Amino acid sequence: MMHVCIFGGTTEGRLLAVFLSEFNVKADLYIATEYGEQFVKDLNNVNVHQKRLDKQRMIELFEKNRFDCVADATHPFAKIVSQNVKEAAEHCNLKYYRIVRETDKNEYPMYFDHIEDIISHLNNDEGSILLTTGSKDLDKFIAVNNYKERIFVRILPMESSLKKAVELGYSNKNIICMQGPFSEELNIAMMNSIGAKFMVTKESAASGGFEEKVNACIKTNAKCLVLKMAEEEGITLKDFKQIIRGKI
Template sequence: MTVTPSIWLIGGTSESRELAQILALNHLPCTISVTTESARSLYPSAPLLQVWVGQLEGDRLQDFLSSHQIIAILDASHPYATTISHLAMKAARKYNLPYLRYERQSINSSHFPQEKAIKNDKILSLPSFEALIEGDYLAGERVLLTTGYRTLHLFQPGQERYHLYARILPAVTSLEAALAAGFTPDRLIGIRPPISLELERALWQHWQITLVVSKASGTPGGELIKRQLATELGVKLILIDRPALAYPHQTDDLSAAIAFCRTQLCDRLGDTSLPQN
């Protein structure tokens, strides 16, 4: 059986779904990797689009690259999913594969001038979760964590000291991690993003939240909504900075990412082998 050379699109974000849709419309062969079966349904069904589910560790990565005839890597993973990005960059170097990081723009005060206009000092950026915990910023607060289930274990030692709530994905893995970290069911809510401003506001007010901890994940991650509500409600907002990775090539331009895929496929297959729109 002949396998068509393919782009490896690292999924897990709304941007990766958008990229997948455009690649499908352009009939560009693509294999999307995601870590959970539930994520499969988030991507379009198309003849040249495949969704691979699992963890790419050890020999599985080499098998994946070979079996799917990967010729280039488009990394659209979550900004905080550093493990898969490190793995992809290492594979790009080892197997001489072109690599492009596609990442959502970060947000600063210029995106949200209301903060500056009212001299809002309740929105704080910290370099890491360690800095958050070591700085004891949570004392005396009713804290909502919207940082994902993988970080919840960091807060387990503080369950006796702090009043902690968490918003997680409605998945068994997320719930198990939250319960293992000491969260009781009445302090958990399972919702899949995106979260509307109205729903976010209602949740904060229902739990009488005074401090929200989130990742600086940009507009697709709901950061603008959290900034707006923090300003509106006078709630403290702590944003954990994105990890700093030395990507060899990076863009936030959707058209540039698609052009990268087309160029790599054209170089391998030739222009006549790819449908033109």
């Protein structure tokens, strides 16, 4: 039986795990958080591991198991993890596939290369902000003028995320803990309720609700500030599925 190692609690990682299960391919899926683990339970032939591995532990994992290949479906902004997976696979002469997202390009948003550029833009203007970039970057956005009052953060309903937001000084009344993706209507309702002049988000695929965010900004007359994904080489989930079909 073919055996695939997957890294990523992303939408792509979960969809890949479901696909392999349906095609009777054995898989080990490594997810960083307990939160992500709940979405991939009870899949035939798929073992889910909730743990973070550094490069050395990845090498040990690859040497111990007879994987046919490794699929890196980690988040596009998790560059260090991707680099570790790639280097560990190369060290073990294991075939490595980087699963890249098909992004939803849109003319309306303002695209930025760095978070610091977004912060500078926000500091040259006033108004409430709906921040949807996740808990990882919350520490950087405290550089926004009057952030405690201006920024409303939308993060996953995880204790660690909430704790981080509170410790960084974000106002309790401005913290929204919800699991997405969100509909256009819900985005509009949230933005109207806080009087948002800006939404800050990351470039993502349709599966991440990107189009719904952009449309909500258009309909509420808010600026949509988008952190661009860096260009990277790889194949789409659709292409990887075709490779697997050709091997089984």
